[in-house]
Amino acid sequence: MDQQKGILLESGTNELEIVEFSVGKNKFGINVIKVKEIIQPVQVTQIPHSHPNVEGIIDIRGEILPVVSVSRALGFGQDEAVKDEKFIVTEFNQTKVVFHVHAVTQIHRISWDKIEKPSGMYQGLESQITGVVKINGEMILLLDFEKIVVDINPESGINVESVKKLGSRERSEKKLVIAEDSPLLRKLLQETLNEAGFQYIEFFENGKDALSYLKSIVETGKAIEDEVQLVITDIEMPQMDGHHLTRRIKDDPLLSILPVIIFSSLITNDLRHKGQMVGASEQISKPEISTLVQNIDQYVL
Numbered sequence: 001m002d003q004q005k006g007i008l009l010e011s012g013t014n015e016l017e018i019v020e021f022s023v024g025k026n027k028f029g030i031n032v033i034k035v036k037e038i039i040q041p042v043q044v045t046q047i048p049h050s051h052p053n054v055e056g057i058i059d060i061r062g063e064i065l066p067v068v069s070v071s072r073a074l075g076f077g078q079d080e081a082v083k084d085e086k087f088i089v090t091e092f093n094q095t096k097v098v099f100h101v102h103a104v105t106q107i108h109r110i111s112w113d114k115i116e117k118p119s120g121m122y123q124g125l126e127s128q129i130t131g132v133v134k135i136n137g138e139m140i141l142l143l144d145f146e147k148i149v150v151d152i153n154p155e156s157g158i159n160v161e162s163v164k165k166l167g168s169r170e171r172s173e174k175k176l177v178i179a180e181d182s183p184l185l186r187k188l189l190q191e192t193l194n195e196a197g198f199q200y201i202e203f204f205e206n207g208k209d210a211l212s213y214l215k216s217i218v219e220t221g222k223a224i225e226d227e228v229q230l231v232i233t234d235i236e237m238p239q240m241d242g243h244h245l246t247r248r249i250k251d252d253p254l255l256s257i258l259p260v261i262i263f264s265s266l267i268t269n270d271l272r273h274k275g276q277m278v279g280a281s282e283q284i285s286k287p288e289i290s291t292l293v294q295n296i297d298q299y300v301l
Contacts, residue, residue: 012247012278014240017109018133020140021088021101023071028101029108029133029140031236033266036089036096038104051152055100060089067098073148074128090145092265093156094285097149108135115142115238117181117205130181131238144182146265146286157188162290169197174300176201179210179233179245180263185286189232196293202228206237207245218254225257229300232292235264243278250279259299263292 018029019038044056044067055067067087071077084103090096115131118141131142150157176198180186186203193201204210210233217227231249233242242262249255259281267275267285275283282295 012241012244014112014244015109016112016236016241017107018140018142019088019104020106020108020135021086021104023074023102024076027105027138027140028070029142030088030090030099030145031142031266032107033271034090034092034145036091039087039089041085041087041100053148053152058087058098060098063096065089065096065098067100068148068152069100070143070148071100071102073151074143091268093146093149093287094268095149095156097145099145099148108133108140110135112237112241112244113208113239117238130236147182147184156287163192163195163293166196166290166293171199172197172300174198174200174229175227176296176300177204177210177213177228177231178202179204179207179231179237179242181205181234181237185234188289192289193293193296196296198296207233207240207242207248209239211240211245211248214249214255214258215252224255228258230296231258231260232263232296233260235262235266243274246275246280247278261292261295261299 017032019032019035020027020029042058044058046056047054053068053072055069057064057066082102086101086104088099088101090099110133115133118129118132128144128147129141130144133140133142178189178201180189180203190201202213204213214224214228218224233245235242242264246260246262249258249260261282261284262275262280263284263286265286267283272283281299284292284295
C-alpha cells in the first residue's frame with residue numbers, strides 16, 4: 001500500500017484512491033493516504049470507563065493504539081460477528097487510530113470531481129459523511145474519520161482558545177481565501193481567524209470554486225495581490241482537492257504570486273513531500289491552529 005500511495009497526488013492530479021469497506025450492508029470508503037495497513041483483528045484489551053465507541057487498545061509492533069468501532073460510531077450498534085472483519089490502521093492529524101470494520105473489499109482510483117457533496121437533506125448520517133461516489137452502480141459513502149475521532153476526544157480538534165494565548169492582536173485589512181469542505185471547520189476557522197484579527201475572509205467548499213473566484217479577479221484586469229493576499233486550503237475536498245488547487249495556482253502566471261498554506265489532517269512526515277511538489281508555501285496539520293495564525297502573519301503582515 002505504501003508503494004501505491006507514492007504515485008498519487010505527486011503533481012496534483014486531482015485523483016485519489018479509496019479503500020472500500022463495509023459495515024453491515026452499507027459500503028463506505030477511506031482515502032488510501034490515511035491508511036497505514038489493513039490487518040486481521042487481534043485481541044483487544046478493554047479500557048474501563050472508555051468512550052462507548054472505543055473497543056479498547058491493541059499492541060502493533062510495540063505501539064499501543066486505540067480501536068474504534070465504526071459500527072458504533074455510525075449509530076449501528078454493536079459489531080456483528082462476521083468472518084471477514086478487518087482492522088484498518090490509520091494516521092491523520094498526527095495521530096494513529098485503528099478502525100474496526102466488517103469487511104474490506106477493494107481499492108478504487110477515482111477523480112475528486114466524481115465525488116458529490118452530501119446534501120443537507122440527508123437524514124441520520126449526514127454529519128459523518130464528507131462525500132458520495134457512485135461506482136459500478138453502487139453508492140459508496142466517504143466517512144469523516146476526523147469527526148469520528150473528535151467526537152471521542154474533543155481535545156484532538158481545533159482549539160480556538162489556543163489563539164488567545166498569542167496575545168492581543170491588531171485588526172488586519174488583509175484578505176484571505178479559504179477552501180474547506182467541512183461546514184463545522186469553516187465556522188471554527190471563521191471564529192478563530194476573526195479572533196486573530198482577520199476580518200476579510202472568503203470561504204469556498206472546494207478547490208474548484210476557490211480557483212474560479214481567483215480567476216474571476218484576474219479576468220477583470222485587477223492585480224491579484226491587491227485583492228487577495230493569501231490562500232489557505234484543505235486537501236480532501238469534492239470536485240477539486242487542495243494539492244490540485246495549489247498546483248493550478250502556482251502554474252498560473254497571474255496567480256502564482258499568491259502564497260498557499262495547506263491546512264490539513266494529512267500533513268505527516270510521509271506525505272509532506274506531496275505539498276512541496278505542488279509548490280505549497282507552508283503545510284500545517286489541522287489541530288495546530290495557532291501555528292496556522294503565526295504562519296499567516298509571516299505572509300500578510
